[in-house]
Amino acid sequence: MNKPVTDNSNQSKPVGAERGWGRRNTAAVSIASRLSLKNICHSYGSMPVLENISFSIEPGQMMCLLGPSGSGKTTLLRIVAGIEQQSSGEVLFDDREIAGPSVFLPPEARGIGLVFQDYALFPHLSILDNVKFGLDKLPSKEAKHQALQVLTRVGLEELANEYPHALSGGEQQRVALARALAPRPGVLLMDEPFSGLDSRLRESVRDETLTILRESRATAIMVTHDPEEALRMGDRIALLRDGKLVQEGDGVTLFQKPNSLFSASFFTELNVFKGAVKAGKLHTPLGFADASEFNNGDLIYSSIRLSDVEISDSPDEGHRARVTAYRYLGEVDQVELQLDGVDQRVRARLRHGNLAAQVISGHRDVFVSAKPENMRLYQQ
Numbered sequence: 001m002n003k004p005v006t007d008n009s010n011q012s013k014p015v016g017a018e019r020g021w022g023r024r025n026t027a028a029v030s031i032a033s034r035l036s037l038k039n040i041c042h043s044y045g046s047m048p049v050l051e052n053i054s055f056s057i058e059p060g061q062m063m064c065l066l067g068p069s070g071s072g073k074t075t076l077l078r079i080v081a082g083i084e085q086q087s088s089g090e091v092l093f094d095d096r097e098i099a100g101p102s103v104f105l106p107p108e109a110r111g112i113g114l115v116f117q118d119y120a121l122f123p124h125l126s127i128l129d130n131v132k133f134g135l136d137k138l139p140s141k142e143a144k145h146q147a148l149q150v151l152t153r154v155g156l157e158e159l160a161n162e163y164p165h166a167l168s169g170g171e172q173q174r175v176a177l178a179r180a181l182a183p184r185p186g187v188l189l190m191d192e193p194f195s196g197l198d199s200r201l202r203e204s205v206r207d208e209t210l211t212i213l214r215e216s217r218a219t220a221i222m223v224t225h226d227p228e229e230a231l232r233m234g235d236r237i238a239l240l241r242d243g244k245l246v247q248e249g250d251g252v253t254l255f256q257k258p259n260s261l262f263s264a265s266f267f268t269e270l271n272v273f274k275g276a277v278k279a280g281k282l283h284t285p286l287g288f289a290d291a292s293e294f295n296n297g298d299l300i301y302s303s304i305r306l307s308d309v310e311i312s313d314s315p316d317e318g319h320r321a322r323v324t325a326y327r328y329l330g331e332v333d334q335v336e337l338q339l340d341g342v343d344q345r346v347r348a349r350l351r352h353g354n355l356a357a358q359v360i361s362g363h364r365d366v367f368v369s370a371k372p373e374n375m376r377l378y379q380q
């Protein structure tokens with residue numbers, strides 16, 4: 001395999017400003033597949049890295065595989081691609097087993113498109129030839145026509161005869177996407193496809209990629225470790241931790257109804273208090289929460305988002321606290337507060353300008369609290 005090209009020297013140019021994604025033709029429309037994983041387990045040697053992963057993706061949907069580094073995202077993607085053979089379990093496309101106890105289709109027989117983290121473009125091939133690469137079953141003239149159509153779709157037809165090193169990071173990403181989509185795959189697999197782009201460029205490339213994917217109608221899996229990206233891109237999100245599926249659902253469900261402290265803390269920073277349930281309640285320095293679904297004496301955790309911490313000047317409204325650190329974050333301020341008489345600090349976020357200078361400097365105490373409905377309780 002040739003070394004991939006990752007020349008990102010040019011990448012801070014806004015994409016739209018140079019060569020637009022523009023022409024809305026509808027090249028490369030796929031027949032999307034339903035994709036199902038059933039009890040996928042995988043070990044490298046004796047080390048288990050995936051345990052009993054099961055989920056389905058409807059035709060045309062985008063599933064984001066989300067999780068911290070090392071949680072098994074890439075391994076799962078490689079299993080779906082057929083680059084890796086799972087230790088046990090099944091992969092089905094449209095209810096047809098493509099990898100399982102008795103079948104193993106190689107990657108080229110699966111009708112998938114792949115976009116790697118580093119794009120993996122061939123440096124010695126022109127952009128056109130890079131995109132033609134997966135079209136080797138077509139007569140050359142037809143392959144060229146189809147490749148040009150897809151390049152037009154991502155707004156890069158004028159660069160067809162250039163080589164990868166002449167392109168910015170964002171343009172290379174679009175070539176990688178065009179190459180993956182050109183054979184009209186029923187399933188598109190992308191491993192952290194935007195991580196090589198700087199943050200401003202990433203946003204526009206992400207939005208355009210989503211538009212193209214919707215038009216291509218491929219079923220897609222995208223790996224990311226960025227919860228915001230998963231919320232933005234995914235019709236569904238599968239959150240992995242240490243090779244296990246923690247939670248699977250749409251973004252609203254994962255963000256608003258996290259099923260564990262891990263899920264909750266993956267999407268936002270939290271203040272966490274630990275305590276024992278007494279008379280159906282958990283008492284925390286910020287107030288008490290209804291814990292009637294737990295047993296008295298259970299040790300549980302209460303989590304409160306930073307933006308749900310309320311700060312008041314009135315001693316009737318919470319626990320006395322003093323600001324020990326302040327950070328200006330643009331639209332919001334973040335403060336750290338030492339609770340009076342309790343060995344714990346609390347962090348809070350509020351609109352910039354809402355705290356008096358004396359409070360920020362730690363010269364005046366405040367009173368902190370949280371509404372019971374903003375405290376989420378977890379066993380662990």
Ligand code: ADP
Nearest residue numbers: 044045049067068069070071072073074075076
């Ligand atoms: P992620 O993409 O979520 O960062 P990976 O799927 O790359 O996670 O890795 C999951 C685990 O498997 C990690 O502990 C990693 O070190 C291990 N791993 C990944 N690839 C290999 C391999 N080829 N051989 C042995 N261990 C591997």
Ligand code: MG
Nearest residue numbers: 073074075223
């Ligand atoms: Mg990975």
